[in-house]
Amino acid sequence: MEHFLNQLFEAAKAAEIEACEAYIVERDSFGAMIAEGEVTEYKSNQTHGLGFRGIKNGRMGYSATEAFDEASIDQLVRGVCESAELCEDEDMEFLYDGAGEVPQMKLCIDEDDNIPASEKIELAKQLENCMKAYDSRIVKTNRNSIRTGRYRVRIVNSYGMDRTFTEDSYIMFGMAMAKDETSVSTGFYGVAGRTPDILQPEKIGTETARRAVSMLGARQVPSGQYRVVFENEAMADLLQTFCGIFSAENAQKGLSLLKGRQGEAVACAAVSIIDDPLLLDGLECRPFDAEGVPSCAHTVIEDGVFKTFLHNLKTAYKDGVQTTGNASKAGYASAVHVAPSNLYIKPAQKTADELLGIAGNGILITEVSGLHAGANPVSGDFSLLSKGFAFENGKIVHAVEQITVAGNFYDLLMNIREVGNDLVFPLGGIGSPSVFAGEMAISGS
């Protein structure tokens, strides 16, 4: 690898690339999936990829490869030159000089992953058994999965910056199908973390099965305006879909309606939203961002007031502010964009049950589907297939399916009445507690 990098940087210099950077990802992962006691998927791999970028005549060019051979050096350098030459983006481009202290973070266990594959498979089988043991109406389970992996990122550039971090991940999830005389329902649940102690088949299996069984006998409600409480995971999914509105990159391109609204109330006073790459509860922890800038936390919305967009070096320079360390790459090959790290709605005091009590009568939404289709991050509009429960006088009365909940995310932020205390980060970096969202349009029968 060092030899390849030396050759690459030499070749870049010879091609008059003024400054350049390699972003290298190495991954070692394992995954198994169980259905009806059988190992229906068994995957293991060691892979790597290198993203290369460089500045030539003031423009940034990009290329990438998974093959570290002679042909790739030529392809990478030529790719960057061609790309920089065509690019018309007039904004200043930067590579980071490596300034600043990188916080110490422990994101991996000290030893190599030494749980044998057979033991991991056994855990996934236990997961399935726990689902079946929960209730006789669990008739099938599927895609019961365990995934473990180690991920190493290294950023090396011609300014002498050379930074790396290593992260472990452990994920377990399952799907259960419940059936009674009249209906079929499914439940999905998963957990993820950086240490093997999150692999708890009984807890995860029981919750998966509970979710499936709880939806048996679900029915539509008549179309109309209802008071809506979003359960924590459903609210986190919505926030995930719309978190691009906090990106300075989107704002600069006219894709966020928050543009120019810093200092204004854009949400109800009960809402604070924080981006914190150092928070170990979320899965998007990192000591530095995709440009190598050291991480720190930022308050995006404080008591309803919009404080700051998330920035990388380029968007910060354009707006005349400091980067927030939110440079992000979708993969080693991707260009540098802006994305949140662990972004979450700050929890308050009340439990989810208390939120139902405050709302009185309405619908508790536990799951929203089809976010890639039914929600538009640019307009803020959404109309989403949803599941959940009807509640009366704060008590759940029956399960609800085949409804949509429709609204606009910008409006939703303003209309939130209460924020709960049950913050979760479902399988990712975006988290939320349950919220009482006021009245919303529900479509059903």
Add this chain to the structure above:
Amino acid sequence: MLSQQAAAEVLNAALASGGEFAEIFLEDRRDNALVLQDNRIETVHSGRIHGAGIRVYVGLNAVYTYTNATDRDGLLRCARQAAAAVQEYRSLAGIKPFYVPQRENIHHIKLLPSAVAARKKAEVLRMANAAARDVSAEIAQVICSYKDSEQDVLICNSDGLFTTDRRVYTRLACQVVASSGMENQTATESPGAMMGYELFETHVDPEASARSAAETAIRMLHASQCPSGIMPVVIDNGFGGVIFHEACGHSLEATSVAFGMSEFCGKLGQQIAAPCVTAIDDGTLANEWGSENIDDEGTPTNKLVLIENGVLKNYMIDRLNGKRMGMAPTGSARRQSYAFAPTSRMRNTYIAPGNDADDEIISSMGDGLYAAKMGGGSVNPATGEFNFAVQEGYLVKDGKIAEPVRGASLIGKGADILMKIDRVGRNMKMAQGMCGSLSGSVPTNVGQPMIRVSGITVGGRA
């Protein structure tokens, strides 16, 4: 890419501790992507995907390992890793001598993307951008992207198959944002094909695509909110075919059917749709976005009738799930890349033309919704619950198309909806999408003529 001798060594190593079948999938892919935004070329990106996956069958299941090290030593390491996972099972199989099947290339490419300068590709984006912005002063942003890829694959297995294929794809995507300052609406058009740069000379007019997206965005900016409730819905041709893709297609894939997780399990030969519905999944259509010469297990693609006059005829089956189901594979095994084991997927899936006239379909519907353009959607195959978004919708009042409405989504259960299709038009059209499932994201066509569903839940805000 790999000699037959080295391939044989690797397959033998993969079967060293048992297993009935071993396979190597080797891939070398060159991708190019250009993005225009804010009236200027913003990023130009080239990349090379290179790696191999090794699969060993153990009974009805498989072990899958993959690597970027595709020389003989790297592949042997990867094969041994697979063999190590097979340990606990024992059933010996040797490998058969290789044969290289002769077949005709159905998808001829005239202008390989690698032979076309990036400058010319950028031209396509500039044309599209200008055309979209010309539509209205309310067009606030245009994001156009151009993507092409040349994928070379080598597939060989212990049954003696040794075959290669080249897949070339080119696609344009135009996302247009219309804004009133207070509100945004967006629309997209994303035409593509299994073609090279000739796509833009013979097939796709970038300006027309961009204009179409811009016009939709403007119409939706000035539309009122869609009402809610159950009503008759007419879905027009082209991307409207996403309804069949989500409501039914995924539930006919062996990934769901083989495990009893589909509402259409055990229903071959039964009436699952209204008699006016015939649906086809065809991987052989020349140069279509979802076509291939061979699938990712090396099986030649075919034309598969899924539903004929409402009766379920076939499932889409890959080799491994075929063993589980006791049925032959249908050339439907696909994967995003070497990093995924292949499984059954759709190719070009469409509802075949019927006998109804578009005018009559609308004039006889009374009050309802006309979905001129659809957005994307998703499905839970176990329950058949689907959802999709309407990109451009209109109210229909007393059989006449009335004002535009926005923000609608359609939800329901596949089995119900198929039975409620009561009109199928004559003019079938396909559109391009990327479909995500167990084996990653793969190019698929959806398609249909205009159809009518007698009642479906429309989710709106009014």
